[in-house]
Amino acid sequence: MSKKAIVIVIDGCAHEYLEQGVTKNISELGKRGFFKNVKSALPSVTNVNHATILTGSLPIEHQVTGNYFYNPETEEQGFIDGKGFLDKETILDVYAKQGNSTALLVVKGKVLQVFGDNVGFGLSAEHPDENLVKYLDMEMPPYVATPEANGWIMEACYNLIRKDNPDFIYCTTNDYTMHNYNPDHEIAKKQMESIDYWIGKIYELDPDREIYITADHGMTTKTLLIDLQKKMDNTSFDTVCMLPLKDRYLENHLYQEGCAVYVYAKDQSQKDDIYKHLKSYSFIESIYTREEAMDQLGLPGNRIGDFVIFGTKEVAFGELEDEELAVTVRTHGSKFEQDIPLIAVNARREASEYKRHFDVVRYMFEDLNISADQDLNLVK
Ligand SMILES: [Zn+2]
Known part of the structure; x- marks a missing residue:
């Protein structure tokens, strides 16, 4: 050195x-x-x-x-x-x-x-x-x-x-x-x-x-939490919605809330329809397909699911009792x-x-x- x-x-x-x-x-x-x-x-x-x-x-x-x-x-x-x-x-x-x-x-x-x-x-x-x-x-x-x-x-x-x-x-x-x-x-x-x-x-x-x-x-302030897994489970789509921020430090984020989700289509034949469905959610700021995430974000395709999504400025994704929760928290994970x-x-x-x-x-x-x-x- x-x-x-x-x-x-x-x-x-x-x-x-x-x-x-x-x-x-x-x-x-x-x-x-x-x-x-x-x-x-x-x-x-x-x-x-x-x-x-x-x-x-x-x-x-x-x-x-x-x-x-x-x-x-x-x-x-x-x-x-x-x-x-x-x-x-x-x-x-x-x-x-x-x-x-x-x-x-x-x-x-x-x-x-x-x-x-x-x-x-x-x-x-x-x-x-x-x-x-x-x-x-x-x-x-x-x-x-x-x-x-x-x-x-x-x-x-x-x-x-x-x-x-x-x-x-x-x-x-x-x-x-x-x-x-x-x-x-x-x-x-x-x-x-x-x-x-x-x-x-x-x-x-x-x-x-x-x-x-x-x-x-x-770190920014969020006012709306979304449980994307719960939302998707209430549709006909079979997905795993993985929260990359999830960790053992619950004092930092009680609901595991973060601003990114990796969405896996368990049934690959549903992939295109899942994409369309995700696009209809107003709380999602951007969706990247696996290929786009590799090219534009430098993420490895084998570890991010079929879609990488980020919430709008005031939104975070967490594990909730219901599909949504209006609460003020501070967290991170997105471009914001x-x-x-x-x-x-x-x-x-x-x-x-x-x-x-x-x-x-x-x-x-x-x-x-x-x-x-x-x-x-x-x-x-
Ligand atoms: Zn950190």
Whole structure:
């Protein structure tokens, strides 16, 4: 590696969370480097975007399409919170293999379980290793679904740099706060102030380090929830409507509500009629056939069903008692949560060369002469 680097992914950090006057260090870093808007990958959910950032490539290459999976052949389904889903090496894998020291510090335990295989120092606030916490001279972390857990993981980053100064660090938080509090809420401001404080300390400690601050997705307010599975079950169509945002963190989204759905036609002869039927729903903003999703969104055809749909701005899809529920929630998954900030200091390229969050790692691969398009075939 040329220079030491840290990538900080603030989970669910829509721009508004950085516009409350409490993130002065981040603003200052933006002045010294750059501060711009970039795009996340779709669907704009956590696993998809960590996989995208860490591999510097779109889902069609790394194969992670959600927090949840469904296999239409076996009808098996479940959470993506372990090994076996990611089909590409991450920058953590590659740097470690080349003898660099690496660290993955996360709030959500699943992020460490999915991406932490070869990492030198792996710590999650959800399932913390007591010895590592002691090593960092810290108290055990607060509960995962609290704003304080996010400040804690940033403090852990600072302490790790102070002690070991690892070559490459990837750090990410939990979007509990963003799901539950508007950007101008005191609790949200307090959390952002704490994250910002530790980012300032990290910069002070190691001002030559490449520092990138971004998000996995944004977050917006929704007022109508739709249970698409229930709606489709009340028609003559036989479908599985899979929610790619679905995960174990119910404190973040009580109804598993997110703004994207993968629709599988169980009876393929119904496919065209299902498409027409979905088109008639006013709560759907866009429908992509499998082929369109591959071409236009970079999604892998074998993991997204027959149709990928996104809700209109005020709509999210969840698991409900009835077909619909009028309720105000904050969530993500669609294009409306695709705009995210990227702040960088000591970046490898000019600001104009960063258009998507995963360009950060794409250029790291490029500098190692590893093209992101190349199938490294090393994970399996
Ligand atoms: Zn997230």
